[in-house]
Amino acid sequence: MTTTDIGPNTGPRETVRRPSRFLRNLSPKIAMLPLIFTACVVFLGGTLWTVLYSFTKSGLLPRLSWVGLDQYERLWSSRKWIVSIENLALYGICSLIGTLVIGFTLAALLDRKIRGEAVFRSIFLYPFALSFIVTGLVWQWILNPELGLQNVVREWGWTSFTFDPLNNPEIVMFGLLIAGLWQGTGLIMCIMLAGLRGIDEDIWKAARVDGIGTVKTYIRVIIPMMRPVFVTSLVLIAAGIVKLYDLVVAQTSGGPGISSEVPAKYVMTAMFGGQNLGQGFAASSMMLLMVVIILIPWAYLEFGGKKHG
Amino acid sequence: MADTGMLNAAAAVTQPLRGTLAAGPRGPKPKNKFSRSNIIIYGTLFVVALYYALPLYVMIVTSLKGLPEIRMGNIFAPPLEVTFQPWVKAWQEACTGINCDGLSRGFWNSVRILIPSVILSVAIASVNGYALSMWKFKGSEVFFTILMIGAFIPYQVMLYPIVILLREAGLYGSLTGLVLVHVAFGMPINTLLFRNYFASIPEELFKAARVDGAGFWAIFFKIILPMSLPICVVALIIQVTGIWNDFLFGVTYISSPDRYPMTVQLNNIVNSVQGVKEYNVNMAATLLTGLVPLVIYFASGKLFVRGIAAGAVKG
Structure with a gap:
């Protein structure tokens, strides 16, 4: 939105279109939120988390005290x-x-x-x-x-x-x-x-x-x-x-x-x-x-x- | 005769072995039904079929015998005296730990897990598939790829982070939490299923609706959803059998034995170390647990095969 007053080259039409480009396809993006959450947080995030914590001394609870391999x-x-x-x-x-x-x-x-x-x-x-x-x-x-x-x-x-x-x-x-x-x-x-x-x-x-x-x-x-x-x-x-x-x-x-x-x-x-x-x-x-x-x-x-x- | 190619193979199924292959210059040989190769084929199939059918037979037979008869007799022998007592006991009285109200508790827990999980996952997967095939946006394929790679990651890797997520949401140990886990892990295969199905819908249909001013949800509910009944049934079959048969998530995310799904309760009943082993009750309980997927399997026939074939192409 702040791009509106960047320079004279940007015509008024552009300024209107830019935010709407994201909004226009908003429905599919909202509909895909469960997928995005599952893919990024549960699958990807979970995997990275586990690998990361495998280098720690976690016992009863996970904690970030590094012990290398x-x-x-x-x-x-x-x-x-x-x-x-x-x-x-x-x-x-x-x-x-x-x-x-x-x-x-x-x-x-x-x-x-x-x-x-x-x-x-x-x-x-x-x-x-x-x-x-x-x-x-x-x-x-x-x-x-x-x-x-x-x-x-x-x-x-x-x-x-x-x-x-x-x-x-x-x-x-x-x-x-x-x-x-x-x-x-x-x-x-x-x-x-x-x-x-x-x-x-x-x-x-x-x-x-x-x-x-x-x-x-x-x-x-x-x-x-x-x-x-x-x-x-x-x-x-x-x-x-x-x-x-x-x-x-x-x-x-x-x-x-x-x-x-x-x-x-x-x-x-x-x-x-x-x-x-x-x-x-x-x-x-x-x-x-x-x-x-x-x-x-x-x-x-x-x-x-x-x-x- | 059947030299019109493989498309006619289905029609030619009943023809003897070489009938379809021998459309050579001299025509098919007159074929002896009891030829050596036929005996080998049917013999092998029959013996192998015995190996596959045997456990089901043993389960049924054992569950209908009394304990003394089991101790005396042959595991393959049909019951001398048919009794349904083991079934009643498995359903109403079998003990897990201190609870002695039978498998019925696990059954109803499984039903309570199954219904919302299946509805939610089919709903979400159909919307995902629809968005992925017709409303692609920047990054949508990336998310989909991550999701599909996630399907190959061993569940054990993600188990604990999900414990933390559920605990933060206040759902750890509850049926709702388990439902969400099932929805998440069912998502890759079902999304793929719907995405591939929707990709085959002609684009013109979609464009025409767009021109008429229909939006994302209007197109989905008015055009796409009515067309997707067959694929919904396939997804339903995959999810019902998958969730009903789950053990790992049930044992991980349910904290109290009161709420264990049927598979977990079954394992606790049969593998409990205390008391006399009641093999007939155990087999009745095992059969009861297997009944739901078996009924679905035998009732759905070809759709089941289609479902697992769809699962197979996910690679």
Whole structure:
């Protein structure tokens, strides 16, 4: 508004238009306030706040007394954190491979123009509608050593059969994996199926004319063509893995001992259970770092590549 | 026959395996229904379907048995004597800590969280999507990008700052606070959904309304909103299942067990260490908690798939 009397060059029209330019589009700006608040204050502000406070000595309450990287040093010398990271790596790799392989195989089988496709699809996908808590509790019951699957197989006559992952620290992560795959593969199957449906029928005809077998066509031709679908799936699975928390809480509560702890649970315990905020902030900042490491190559491939091309 | 390309694939679904592929010079081979590849395909699908269907079956069967029968028998065996007692007990009497009024409390808490959260988030997301696709202003894309990046940040990073924000607003521990958290975290995916949907609406429609002198809200309520019913349903499905299934926010932002949502209460009931483990009651409680999203899933059919596919393209 004060620009009105800057100089003779500014005509009267300009002076009227300038403030109104902001006002004219005021409605969308007001309407977007919740979004602007969420994006800038909650997401961006919250993230920066946590990273900032991870360099402080915060205990019961957050306070700004700097300790440099002390929290991170403590974090990485904590046995529980190391176990959490190892567990997440093991679970993550198996889950990534398992979900992609099962998801794609199921999608490919369903894409073979079979009868009852809709029935199979809804059976494979329904677990995805259920929460991780429900998933964890059901599988905890099925994997119950005295009354569950192990018992049934023993009753069938295989008396030495042992499958008790939830009480065996060595394989507890696989117990979680069985449940995690059950819950999550349906989604990836759906995405893969959509990808397969988008592939031109002519490709299949060409492959048949050339006498290439079905399996070989999938591996050599179809999968390379579905690269974007695989990348999307990969990002989705990876983002889900880092968040792994509810399933562990419901199925094993981190046990036996600390053998199925995961980073997200470490954060929660430090922040809300142990009154050890600094550790919680440092651990969650490490989780953020993991996501960044996963996402940057992907973002580069997806968006960086397009710009150059 | 079906060589009109993939657009006809849907119509050709019922045809046998190679029927559509073999439109070569010699025409399709006569096909044996029990060919080796068909047996492999159906066999694999059937076995895998068993793995997926089993937990639901076990949940139902266990919840209908009496405790002695569970201790004696086989987890997969159907109940010899059907009893609904575990369901009644899970709903009315199951204990969490000192409260013994069952899951019903959690159920009603979840409903009280769900309804305002879903309405608010769909309302806000539709307005956001509308503003982002038709009323772009300087910086609007920047805010949107920040919001979408925020969707990938692990929730744990933002949990504590939100505790502070809610405490400052006097909402920490209350259902209202949790509703706001759900609205915030549901915003990226739903805004994206609406933005992409509105981007496909022809611009002429919007311009014509502008020429007629309609403003931001008039266009939204009179033209855009009536057109967006299908996408609203998709957003609704995403939000209802997402909020109903939430555990992390419920356990973080609700301070008193009286107000815990159903998932949190369920976990407390089943994983409580005291007392005899009543597996039938636990499974009835688990099934009760899963019922709402399951009903939505089976009732909505293709829309559910569309919703999650929309969620999938957010990357």
